[in-house]
Amino acid sequence: MTKISMNVNGKAVSRDVPDETLLSDYLREHLRLTGTHVGCDTSQCGACVVHVNGRAVKSCSALAASLEGAEVTTIEGIAQNGELHPMQQAFTDHHGLQCGFCTPGMIMTGVDMVNRYKAEGRDLTTDAIRHELEGNICRCTGYHNIVRAVEDAAAKM
Amino acid sequence: MYPTKYHKPDSVDAAITALSGAEDGKFLAGGQTLLATMKQHLAAPSDLVDVRGISDLSGIRMDGDTLVIGAATTHAEVAASADVNSACPGLARLAAGIGDPAVRHMGTIGGSIANNDPAACYPAGLLALNATIVTNSREIAADDFFLGLFTTALEEDEIITSVRVPACAKAAYAKFRQPASLFALVGVCVAQTADGARVAITGAGEDGVFRHEGLEAALSSDWSASAIDGVEVSADGLMSDIHGSAAYRANLIKVMAKRAVAAA
Numbered sequence: 001m002t003k004i005s006m007n008v009n010g011k012a013v014s015r016d017v018p019d020e021t022l023l024s025d026y027l028r029e030h031l032r033l034t035g036t037h038v039g040c041d042t043s044q045c046g047a048c049v050v051h052v053n054g055r056a057v058k059s060c061s062a063l064a065a066s067l068e069g070a071e072v073t074t075i076e077g078i079a080q081n082g083e084l085h086p087m088q089q090a091f092t093d094h095h096g097l098q099c100g101f102c103t104p105g106m107i108m109t110g111v112d113m114v115n116r117y118k119a120e121g122r123d124l125t126t127d128a129i130r131h132e133l134e135g136n137i138c139r140c141t142g143y144h145n146i147v148r149a150v151e152d153a154a155a156k157m
Numbered sequence: 158m159y160p161t162k163y164h165k166p167d168s169v170d171a172a173i174t175a176l177s178g179a180e181d182g183k184f185l186a187g188g189q190t191l192l193a194t195m196k197q198h199l200a201a202p203s204d205l206v207d208v209r210g211i212s213d214l215s216g217i218r219m220d221g222d223t224l225v226i227g228a229a230t231t232h233a234e235v236a237a238s239a240d241v242n243s244a245c246p247g248l249a250r251l252a253a254g255i256g257d258p259a260v261r262h263m264g265t266i267g268g269s270i271a272n273n274d275p276a277a278c279y280p281a282g283l284l285a286l287n288a289t290i291v292t293n294s295r296e297i298a299a300d301d302f303f304l305g306l307f308t309t310a311l312e313e314d315e316i317i318t319s320v321r322v323p324a325c326a327k328a329a330y331a332k333f334r335q336p337a338s339l340f341a342l343v344g345v346c347v348a349q350t351a352d353g354a355r356v357a358i359t360g361a362g363e364d365g366v367f368r369h370e371g372l373e374a375a376l377s378s379d380w381s382a383s384a385i386d387g388v389e390v391s392a393d394g395l396m397s398d399i400h401g402s403a404a405y406r407a408n409l410i411k412v413m414a415k416r417a418v419a420a421a
Contacts, residue, residue: 002163019205021162024191043193044337048261055233056263061192066185066207084221087418113258121239124276125244 004064008033009077019065023057024048026064027074035075035104039137046136049105049112050074056112058135075104078111087111087153096149098140109136110150114157124154158192165210169293172206172312179204184316186229189260194209202391212316214267217241222324224248228267232256235266247328247421251282251346254332256339267317270302273309273366275285275396276359277342280329280366284357289321296321307366309406325350327343327380329421331413332360335400343406345413349419353377356414360396361406372414 004021005014008031015030025032027050039047039058047061051073087110088098097103098133113132117124124132129141129150138146162179163263166172176182181206185191194200208214226235235241236253255278256268269279269335270290283290283299285363290297292315302310312319327369328348335342341360348355354376359366375384388412395403 004396014228018160020158020161020195022158022196041196043189043196046257050260052262056259057262060196061164061260063185063188063205064193066188066209068165076158097343133257135259149296 002065004068005070006064006067006070008072009074017064017076018115019063020062021064022064023050023059023064023067023072024054025091027059027072037101037104039101039105044054044135044137045102045105046109047102047105049136051108051112054115067097073108076110077117078107085111086156087114087150090149090153091146092157094145094152096141096146097138102136102138106133106136106138109133110153111157114148114154115156118157126151129154159198160201161195162204163207163371165207166202166360167212169211169213169316169318172208172211172316174297175206177314178381179206180205186209186271187231187264188268189204189264190268190272190274199405201229202353208267208316209265214316219244220321224322224324226266226322230267232261232266232269233258242302244324245286246330247325247330247348247378248282248314248322248421249340251278251330252307254278254330260339266320269310270320271309271317273303273305273307274340274361275306275346275365276335276338276342277366278330278332278341278344278359281319281341281344281346281357281359283322283365284368285348285355286322286325286328287348287350287352288323290317290320291319292317294373298363300368304365308365309341322364324349326389327421329417331416331420332407334366334414337358342400343409343413345410345417347372347414347417348374349376350421358410361410363396364374364404369410372410376418380418382418383416385411385418 029062039045180203183202185205272384330346332344390406392403
């Protein structure tokens with residue numbers, strides 16, 4: 001067991017957890033932040049993507065113990081003052097989801113890609129969005145509306 | 158995952174001490190392969206020794222005409238580095254195509270080459286670019302480093318500290334992706350070096366990454382995609398699996414080599 005302290009969604013948290021605890025389990029089982037979904041056992045689906053120190057990572061592929069002191073943002077942390085984040089709103093407006101299971105990961109990946117492209121001054125084209133979504137798998141909606149949602153949100157962020 | 162004990166030493170010496178004191182320890186870098194393997198119960202190390210707390214292992218710098226990339230540098234950092242983009246743009250593009258964005262934020266160059274997955278991108282890049290792998294005890298030429306499937310010249314308690322890559326203006330990597338895994342079904346890296354053309358192939362060989370003499374000879378005398386037309390690429394020694402036969406991979410090697418030359 002190791003005591004792991006992080007800042008999650010702007011709040012300091014601290015829990016004693018076994019060393020092999022994945023960040024996804026730390027968030028879901030120990031902090032009860034179940035918005036982060038685990039869709040596969042093979043690190044391929046991207047449903048569990050969260051931001052660690054400002055960058056998108058798969059929370060199922062990182063040990064909580066390795067993230068002592070990290071700043072973590074989950075899907076629960078991006079709406080501000082009761083207002084959906086522009087990326088969340090765009091997924092609603094463009095029907096970018098059907099069952100919704102992959103959506104938290106899609107949105108966190110979407111926010112990360114828009115932030116990176118803006119910071120680097122690069123143009124986030126439709127083609128680039130599709131490539132950037134390579135690590136996020138949706139089984140029901142298909143990707144057209146997801147891509148439209150990211151495009152729309154990018155214009156508003 | 159089975160229980161494990163996590164260590165985060167702040168020096169190479171402390172890391173080696175932690176590993177040698179463990180019953181069945183493993184070094185952990187980005188964890189994008191190792192943790193997935195542990196989740197599948199295909200690996201169950203008693204201890205994980207995280208090398209990301211060692212400051213000597215991070216960062217990218219130029220040493221004369223040579224790029225020096227710390228072993229714990231992530232793929233995203235290599236892809237975005239101004240030094241890599243100016244000294245060896247082909248390597249920056251290779252890094253930008255590994256896995257997906259979230260994997261690139263965590264996976265490291267040292268972890269990738271220490272694992273030496275037969276379909277990984279970096280082994281082909283470093284072999285074609287005639288890189289040198291620097292460890293805590295010695296320097297190993299890429300030609301002598303990659304020994305076979307998931308096998309390298311590293312000793313049990315040896316840590317990669319950095320990778321030295323000679324600047325190379327004309328190099329490119331072309332990958333035909335296996336769309337589920339995002340690894341290479343076949344990936345070819347071509348580089349124009351001081352010693353002529355070097356061509357390294359990943360994803361295809363039964364013994365992992367390898368160089369191809371015929372392609373190197375053809376490109377050394379004529380650096381053009383059409384020079385590849387006359388080269389015979391044998392299917393002997395190539396992998397066959399549900400994704401493609403050895404003959405299919407042999408053909409893909411030529412196709413990817415041409416694309417790489419065109420992109421370089």
